[in-house]
Amino acid sequence: MKTVDVSAKFDNLRTARAVGRIKLSPETVELIREKRIPKGDVIAAAQIAGIMGAKKTPELMPFCHPIPLDHVEVNLKLGEDFVEAEAEVRGIWRTGYEVEAMNAVMMALLTVYDMCKAFDSSMVIEGVRVVHKSGGKSDWAEDLSGLKAAVVTVSDSAYRKEREDKSGPRAVELLKEFGAEVIGYTVVPDEKEAIKKALESFKEQGANIIVTTGGTGFSPRDVTPEATQELLYKEMVGFSEAMHLLGVRFTPKALMSRAKVGLLSPRCMVVNLPGSTKGVEQNLKMFAPLFKHALKMAAGGGH
Template identity: 55%
Template sequence: MGFKPVDVSGKFETIRTAKAEGKIYLSKESVEMIKEGKVPKGDVLLASQMAGMYGAKRTPDILPFCHNIMIDHVVVDTRLDEDGVYVSAEVKNVGRTGVEMEALTAVSAALLNVYDMLKAFDKNMVIGDIKLVSKRGGKSDYAEDLSGLKCAVITLSDSCSRGEAEDKSGKTAIDIIENEFGGEVVHYKILPDDKDKIVEELKSLEGKVDVIFTTGGTGFSERDQTVEATKEVIRTEAVGFGEAMRIIGVKFTPKSLLSRATAGIIGKDTLIINMPGSRGGVKDNLRMLAPMVKHAIRMARGEKKH
């Protein structure tokens, strides 16, 4: 069986924090040695704080599935209790993956350092209660699936509408919507790059579906009319969706800057999202934007403020 690290290249960079804690239980004699500063190796509490900081920074060296990330801030606190040493660690970074493992490793390293400094005097030390206390900033803070939403997929392509080419981008969108995000595709259609027909199709779906995903027609050709048709029917443009597709997309290919894709609300609460006509563009952009669709629809309905 092979190994498969998580690909985080398509995620947003956000401020991420994690806090963990743990404790090592000591004999009364060991507690007194620490309190009175009689441990031969030195200041147990201070040295363990340093060990925790090292542990956070070296996490990828010992855990094979942890990414090498830039850690922006680490705080390790140690406290001497009547029955042992309590350790907490908070780690922060701006990145595409969380720092909970770094926080947990920091606590573990600090506790192990206490053990190392007292092992000659205390044979019954027990390390325990290591746990993640909190984490913020990751996908779980904002992401939702598409379950319960009625979706439409419209492919805009002259060649596909004439049967001269297979609609790979639309079928890819349907697969991701249904099998990865749990949405229900209730409408699928292939249309030529004809603005009037696109406008007519979009208007016909207003209020009948929750979200319309279009593929194709976002380039510079005279026949690329998807964006113009979308702007004609929407009441409010969701500028951030288009910006995100270009900002994230350029990491995969500079050609993403040539996409004019946009998004917006038609009628009361039907969301339209334009996507490029390539399979790769659909995969990258749909997986990036789908987790925010429900929130956008609730905002359109006035149910949830941002």
């Protein structure tokens, strides 16, 4: 058993809202409304319990991550024969807050039950569910279906067959997993003209996404960014900056990458990735879900 690895996800604002209710007798509702329950103010106590419930979620649920909570709000509403609880939980992190919101609702309703059990033996908690969530991958991620992709490995040693290329084939696998049609894969030496020729060839063949691996460092032979820059129609700086931000989570050496991301035409983008298999995996898993939207924008579509 294990928790989900969220280390390669974006830290971004996420929100979850949950609701639920406890059915009880109209007489008990009136006792709550008139604040005649001996243990105290039921509504106020339930609100506090709900907030504590959200905070304590990872201690109760073994697969929930201990995540920062930036905002928790719990509200209760009295009906004729029920008390309804609503909780909203919000924070900036790599995973969602749905369970925290539901646990807040459950703790609020359980507090109502505990405080009123001496007066009502027929209480039933029901309908606890998430009614809204935002900020997760479902808000912005798209697969690559309908797009054509190609991979260019840039490596003198792999070109001379002195070592096996592993990063290029891994990029091919991942692009296929995201739904792209991979129309080509090639290995070229660390030479500017050879790189440019491969990029232009795949663009002419109709590739919408060209991924390069290798040649992004400081070595005298590392010229992939320079070759790419000479062909760019528009640079996509945000991707390059985000790749650095992601990479340094795993190794400070990511700062030594000079990778470029940009458009070769309104219908074709190129992404420079490091030559390591792990670097290819981390970057494609993070950023590939954004490629289709980026290309839609390049073709004239809106945000």
